[in-house]
Amino acid sequence: MEWETVIGLEVHVSLSTQSKLFSGSSTKFGAEPNTQANIFDAALPGTLPVFNKDALRMAVRFGVGIGAEIGKRSVFDRKNYFYPDLPKGYQVTQLDYPTVGKGSLTVVLSDGREKEIGVTRAHIEENAGKSLHEDYHGMSGIDLNRAGEPLLEIVSEPEISNAEEAVAYLKKLHTIIRYLDISDAIMAQGSMRCDVNVSIRRVGDTELGTRTEIKNINSFRFVEKAIHSEVQRQQELIEDGGRVIQETRRYNADRDETTPMRSKEVANDYRYFPEPDLLPIVIDDAYIEAIRADLPELPDAKKQRFVEEFKLSDYDAGVLASSRELAEYFELVAKQTGDAKLAANWVSGDLQALLNKNSWEVADCPIQAERLASLISRIKDDTISGKIAKTVFETMIEDASSVDDIIEAKGLKQVTDSGEIEKLVDDVIANNPDQVQQFKEGKEQVIGFLVGQAMQLSKGKANPGQVNALLKDKMK
Amino acid sequence: MALDRSEVEKIAHLARLHVSDAEAEEVTTRITDILALIDQMQSVNTDNVEPLAHPTDAVQRLREDKVTAEINRDELQKLAPKSQDGLYLVPKVMD
Numbered sequence: 001m002e003w004e005t006v007i008g009l010e011v012h013v014s015l016s017t018q019s020k021l022f023s024g025s026s027t028k029f030g031a032e033p034n035t036q037a038n039i040f041d042a043a044l045p046g047t048l049p050v051f052n053k054d055a056l057r058m059a060v061r062f063g064v065g066i067g068a069e070i071g072k073r074s075v076f077d078r079k080n081y082f083y084p085d086l087p088k089g090y091q092v093t094q095l096d097y098p099t100v101g102k103g104s105l106t107v108v109l110s111d112g113r114e115k116e117i118g119v120t121r122a123h124i125e126e127n128a129g130k131s132l133h134e135d136y137h138g139m140s141g142i143d144l145n146r147a148g149e150p151l152l153e154i155v156s157e158p159e160i161s162n163a164e165e166a167v168a169y170l171k172k173l174h175t176i177i178r179y180l181d182i183s184d185a186i187m188a189q190g191s192m193r194c195d196v197n198v199s200i201r202r203v204g205d206t207e208l209g210t211r212t213e214i215k216n217i218n219s220f221r222f223v224e225k226a227i228h229s230e231v232q233r234q235q236e237l238i239e240d241g242g243r244v245i246q247e248t249r250r251y252n253a254d255r256d257e258t259t260p261m262r263s264k265e266v267a268n269d270y271r272y273f274p275e276p277d278l279l280p281i282v283i284d285d286a287y288i289e290a291i292r293a294d295l296p297e298l299p300d301a302k303k304q305r306f307v308e309e310f311k312l313s314d315y316d317a318g319v320l321a322s323s324r325e326l327a328e329y330f331e332l333v334a335k336q337t338g339d340a341k342l343a344a345n346w347v348s349g350d351l352q353a354l355l356n357k358n359s360w361e362v363a364d365c366p367i368q369a370e371r372l373a374s375l376i377s378r379i380k381d382d383t384i385s386g387k388i389a390k391t392v393f394e395t396m397i398e399d400a401s402s403v404d405d406i407i408e409a410k411g412l413k414q415v416t417d418s419g420e421i422e423k424l425v426d427d428v429i430a431n432n433p434d435q436v437q438q439f440k441e442g443k444e445q446v447i448g449f450l451v452g453q454a455m456q457l458s459k460g461k462a463n464p465g466q467v468n469a470l471l472k473d474k475m476k
Numbered sequence: 477m478a479l480d481r482s483e484v485e486k487i488a489h490l491a492r493l494h495v496s497d498a499e500a501e502e503v504t505t506r507i508t509d510i511l512a513l514i515d516q517m518q519s520v521n522t523d524n525v526e527p528l529a530h531p532t533d534a535v536q537r538l539r540e541d542k543v544t545a546e547i548n549r550d551e552l553q554k555l556a557p558k559s560q561d562g563l564y565l566v567p568k569v570m571d
Binding site: 017018019023024025026032033034035036037038039042044050051052053054055056075080081082083084096097131132133136137138139140141142143144269271274276278279280281282 | 490491492527528529530532534535536537538539540541542543544545546547549552553555558560561562563564565566567568569
């Protein structure tokens with residue numbers, strides 16, 4: 001039987017404000033428990049919310065950034081449920097009048113195909129606190145530092161057809177959010193979290209199948225694996241004559257399976273109603289236009305510009321533009337060296353590999369753009385070969401001296417002196433009579449071998465172009 | 477619209493309120509009376525009427541994003557029945 005998958009994603013990002021959504025408590029990560037929870041966050045009677053200007057600005061910035069409709073009048077609602085890390089007994093969120101309405105973003109898939117995925121809405125809401133279920137004499141410990149932090153919940157249309165598209169959508173969202181500088185969006189730290197709604201149906205069906213929701217997945221890889229495993233579970237269930245029930249599940253990475261979260265005895269009923277403690281938020285065109293005018297160049301535009309301005313391939317431009325920091329780094333190197341192609345190769349190759357290997361952000365990297373640019377400049381002016389440059393690059397990770405000092409100290413300067421190269425070439429010709437003979441008989445590809453010999457003899461320092469020319473000359 | 481006893485019990489559970497058998501009877505009658513009023517309101521034609529979010533015409537004032545809270549954790553935790561290691565302790569609730 002042919003099945004198709006329908007996926008919708010709900011992504012929560014923590015907005016990077018200094019203070020909470022409705023109180024003046026700090027949002028700094030990693031503080032001692034409850035040192036960032038004031039009387040409002042602890043829901044003491046009589047306390048009232050005061051709405052944070054920057055949370056609104058960041059939400060609108062996101063909306064404008066993805067070309068979405070902006071709610072000029074948004075309204076907060078109470079979503080009522082009982083849980084101890086939610087001391088008010090309700091979460092303040094936006095039900096019918098979210099700040100951000102319909103929009104979309106475009107993802108590029110591995111086969112090069114582009115797909116536009118709709119964003120239904122994005123609303124502002126408050127985070128809950130944290131429950132610690134370790135043993136406190138059979139009780140749970142509650143830390144309210146996170147309670148009341150501003151979140152933006154971004155809801156996609158059910159237009160995602162498989163795990164690859166889901167991950168591409170998430171990565172694109174992540175990139176845009178980082179470009180907009182409205183959240184760290186670090187999945188491992190919980191500042192970006194993802195709930196996945198999955199259902200399957202027979203190809204050709206127009207009705208959606210019953211969906212399950214997999215909660216709180218905290219890495220791109222687990223999103224992919226959770227979808228694969230849940231789709232397979234639903235298919236086997238239906239093909240065996242069973243029925244999918246609408247429920248919340250969690251993904252267990254060790255066992256690569258989803259399991260139902262303990263279902264509540266009584267189905268939850270959130271009893272939404274408008275939050276009487278907050279008035280509607282009203283913004284005008286001038287407010288929205290000011291935010292639009294303040295937008296940075298976004299990833300799609302940057303990619304396009306890299307292709308046009310630096311003549312990069314779509315692929316290279318896409319890789320570099322996928323991170324704002326990497327793109328800025330590349331641009332500095334390209335401008336300083338005047339060689340965009342070489343700059344792109346180094347930044348998306350050696351530099352990216354170095355960052356990945358050490359889990360470094362661009363800012364943590366001991367080789368900053370100016371130093372990489374000097375290294376590339378030394379390749380371009382023939383001071384060193386590309387191969388030797390890799391050695392210098394390795395040294396630069398540990399050694400903060402200038403590129404020129406490293407080349408000098410290690411004696412890596414390329415040999416361009418024709419006398420020295422002639423001597424090398426003579427040695428190679430004398431030591432490899434068979435290959436020289438083959439060359440003379442017309443087997444020209446042995447030149448590669450002979451150049452290699454000369455390079456080895458010079459410990460990589462000879463200029464390969466010069467060696468090549470001189471070898472040919474002498475073997476004529 | 478009448479409400480039956482099991483619905484009252486469900487609402488009480490969602491609100492985590494204890495309602496005794498004796499009270500349940502009375503509460504059922506009272507909520508049913510409230511629903512009768514709502515039925516009456518629902519008979520009003522509200523086509524083309526925007527839902528009201530707040531009875532006043534005022535709009536929300538915004539606060540600068542500044543850390544202004546003064547937090548005395550010890551004082552706050554004195555109000556809680558139990559605390560330990562800076563955490564508020566509550567009966568175990570697992571989801």
